[in-house]
Amino acid sequence: MEGRVDKAELRRKIVAAREELTDPRGPATAIRETLLDRPWVQMAGLVACYWSMGTEPATQGLIFALWKHGATVMLPVLRPDNDLDWAVYDGPDSVAPGPRGLMEPVDVRRGVDAIRTAALVIVPALAVDRSTGVRLGRGGGSYDRALARVGPNVPTVALLHEGELIDGVPAEPHDVPVSMAALPSGIVTFGTTVRAGGGSEPV
Template identity: 75%
Template sequence: MDKMNLRRLILGGRAGLDPATLRESSAATREILLDQPWVQMAGLVACYWSIGTEPSTHGLVLALWKHGATVILPVQLPDGDLDWAVYDGPDSLAPGPSGIMEPVDTRRGVDAIRTAALVLVPALAVDRTTGVRLGRGRGCYDRALARVGPNVPTVALLHEGELLDGVPAEPHDQRVRFAALPSGIAQPATR
């Protein structure tokens, strides 16, 4: 299946998830992540502010921040690249140009993600063998992930059923080291 049809299939499945399932799923994923030593020890975390039926990151961002981590969130640039700014509590966000909540703090530049000890990214699917991540097709996170060091945990947040055998890949597609689901953390077999 090509990327466009796979995106359509997954987004259709997500549209059918009821609010209670979305809440329970996101809470389970958040707790599994917060139990990981490599999450607990991360001083600077790059994350994202979820929208719609994505696994919710709102409680996760707040928990990381309350536990002392510096959390940076993306600010989308006109060219589709991602700048980064610090999350400083719920009042530090405002709607960006596309309506997605963004931090209002000073921007740190596109290379700020290089200093993160942990990177949490959105995804529609991840290939269970290769770690190839399927995004929404704009390439924002592929560009950002290309700046992340090879030993930094990169984690895609998924709903159950979105860790797949075979995700179409192109040369620019970046892989993730882990996928976080309500049932646990998956690590692709090869990179």
């Protein structure tokens, strides 16, 4: 499967499937607990995350927990050119409505390159290819630009519902793979899945 038409069709199918979920925000607790149990999450002093919306796995509890555990959490601010600026989250009262229904931090903007300093990057995705780590976004290209600025050894994690780790996500030259996906059932590092209980097995 390749090309924009197939990618758009896959995007429509996954969005439609999410709309059918009875509790789309339900996986948030399992994902949050699995992530917070990992030493590489616990030791990340600066985390780039995002404020979920709609049927995305909810991130609000994860953001709050990271912040309470002492991490500095940056959230994206959408620029007019669809690139992502970044600002620091400082508790539930530090976000306000932005464009397109997004909640954004009210702190001073740190620039598009602020993500280069993050020790952990958590991003949204509609799906991720189980073999390559290529993520399917919503089509704006914002996160591909942001991920291109992240260092090669920094964990990049996409949050998914069960069933959204799939084969055949179309790849285009600008697509930047993620190194992991977090689902309610565990964390997948491409080539190996790390179960919520801590064990691992090949994907």
